[in-house]
Amino acid sequence: MSTTDPLLGSTFRERANEQLANAFLRVAVPKATDHAVATLRNRYRDHDYDGLRELGREIRERAVGDLDRYLDELIAAFERNGITVHRAPDAAAAREIIRGICREEGARTVVKVKSMATEEIRLNPALEADGITITETDLGEYVVQLDDDRPSHLIAPIIHKTKAEVRASLSRVAGRELPDDAAELTAFARGELRDAFMDADVGISGANFGVAETGTIVLVTNEGNGRMCTSLPRVHIALMGIERIIPRLEDLAVMLPLIAGAGTGQLITTYVNMISGPRRDAEPDGPERMHVVMLDNGRRSLLGTRYQEALHCIRCGACQNVCPVYRQVGGHAYGWVYGGPIGAVLTPLFRGQKDGGELPQASSLCGSCDDICPVKIPLHHLLLNLRHDRTAAGEVPRHERIAATLWSYAWSSPIGYRLSARLGRLGIGLLGRRPAAPRWTGPLAHWTQGRALPRPARRPWHRRVR
Numbered sequence: 001m002s003t004t005d006p007l008l009g010s011t012f013r014e015r016a017n018e019q020l021a022n023a024f025l026r027v028a029v030p031k032a033t034d035h036a037v038a039t040l041r042n043r044y045r046d047h048d049y050d051g052l053r054e055l056g057r058e059i060r061e062r063a064v065g066d067l068d069r070y071l072d073e074l075i076a077a078f079e080r081n082g083i084t085v086h087r088a089p090d091a092a093a094a095r096e097i098i099r100g101i102c103r104e105e106g107a108r109t110v111v112k113v114k115s116m117a118t119e120e121i122r123l124n125p126a127l128e129a130d131g132i133t134i135t136e137t138d139l140g141e142y143v144v145q146l147d148d149d150r151p152s153h154l155i156a157p158i159i160h161k162t163k164a165e166v167r168a169s170l171s172r173v174a175g176r177e178l179p180d181d182a183a184e185l186t187a188f189a190r191g192e193l194r195d196a197f198m199d200a201d202v203g204i205s206g207a208n209f210g211v212a213e214t215g216t217i218v219l220v221t222n223e224g225n226g227r228m229c230t231s232l233p234r235v236h237i238a239l240m241g242i243e244r245i246i247p248r249l250e251d252l253a254v255m256l257p258l259i260a261g262a263g264t265g266q267l268i269t270t271y272v273n274m275i276s277g278p279r280r281d282a283e284p285d286g287p288e289r290m291h292v293v294m295l296d297n298g299r300r301s302l303l304g305t306r307y308q309e310a311l312h313c314i315r316c317g318a319c320q321n322v323c324p325v326y327r328q329v330g331g332h333a334y335g336w337v338y339g340g341p342i343g344a345v346l347t348p349l350f351r352g353q354k355d356g357g358e359l360p361q362a363s364s365l366c367g368s369c370d371d372i373c374p375v376k377i378p379l380h381h382l383l384l385n386l387r388h389d390r391t392a393a394g395e396v397p398r399h400e401r402i403a404a405t406l407w408s409y410a411w412s413s414p415i416g417y418r419l420s421a422r423l424g425r426l427g428i429g430l431l432g433r434r435p436a437a438p439r440w441t442g443p444l445a446h447w448t449q450g451r452a453l454p455r456p457a458r459r460p461w462h463r464r465v466r
């Protein structure tokens with residue numbers, strides 16, 4: 001994995017333009033995300049999915065609203081279960097804690113379960129610098145690692161890759177041309193990963209949920225790699241964002257179907273691992289030692305602010321699936337770890353206005369993300385608030401500020417609205433007389449770069465209604 005931070009040195013527009021030139025991505029991403037959304041809708045056609053979402057929202061609100069209390073409860077329960085708990089205020093501290101554990105254990109090989117938190121702290125380059133061999137064990141993440149690439153979707157990391165590309169990557173490892181058959185390619189990767197599991201000194205995972213009541217880490221996967229990573233190596237380290245807490249074990253009855261349904265349309269993922277400590281005396285397998293690293297990295301600073309609800313996110317990827325911007329440009333355009341609507345919210349909050357402030361502009365504010373989010377995060381309101389913050393910070397170009405002020409002034413009264421609409425009609429009408437589909441030029445050219453300017457109706461809607 002590259003050690004450079006992808007956010008630095010490029011703008012969203014530059015990254016998006018690069019992705020828009022990828023014809024495969026623009027077909028494959030909408031196709032895959034449409035499939036996930038259709039499966040979800042079919043699955044819950046005859047059920048009260050909205051009621052389930054409301055229960056999920058309540059659970060997340062309760063957990064995040066009383067975070068310190070539940071964190072104390074969770075940490076006490078972890079320690080009762082024989083788990084060593086570490087607190088990491090930021091990414092650097094988390095990396096150092098994990099490096100320290102690996103050093104103490106004399107670890108040379110590590111296997112990893114897919115974890116966005118480990119991407120967030122850029123763990124792999126830090127461990128590699130210590131001479132440790134890391135193997136990503138989720139199939140998609142494995143291919144990402146082989147290609148020195150980055151995941152482009154929260155739960156489908158290689159949504160941007162063709163089968164031919166995957167085949168070429170695996171063939172490189174095999175040292176021969178592998179057949180063009182998905183089952184055979186998977187079987188080959190499976191064989192490679194088996195060896196890595198058997199040899200690993202340490203297994204590293206994230207945590208989909210941490211149950212405060214019982215001190216349990218919950219992992220959901222569809223490939224079984226989570227179970228292998230957390231039971232075969234002699235040490236297990238889980239990196240958990242402090243907000244991924246749920247109060248009670250029974251809350252899983254709501255959260256498990258929500259995360260599976262929103263992510264892939266499943267009722268429940270193929271594997272659900274509930275890990276409550278290292279191996280006990282009578283148990284035949286499991287790690288000898290278990291550590292949990294509790295990651296803050298900007299999360300606590302959102303408590304009590306108008307962005308607190310961003311902490312309710314369970315990283316299911318559903319908002320990416322329906323976002324008209326994400327579906328065209330994919331995850332890499334967002335520059336950091338999290339793409340799509342939740343990425344456009346989290347990146348400026350975690351990285352600051354300077355690095356991620358432009359991302360909330362990458363939204364049509366259509367609200368599809370709000371409608372699908374399994375825990376009802378009001379994403380488009382958060383995006384609007386972030387736009388306000390950006391304006392207040394003076395980060396918006398002068399011409400945009402002047403245009404928005406004039407627009408707001410004109411549309412604040414019926415007469416201003418009618419006059420501006422008439423002028424707009426006149427202007428578009430003049431452009432529309434051109435033989436080709438009209439396109440704007442100058443500073444407004446971006447609006448019509450990828451689409452034709454519509455011709456105005458012969459009789460405006462208002463007049464027809466009247």
Ligand code: SF4
Nearest residue numbers: 313314316317319373
């Ligand atoms: S914001 Fe909602 S839909 Fe998007 S990843 Fe988080 S939980 Fe899923």
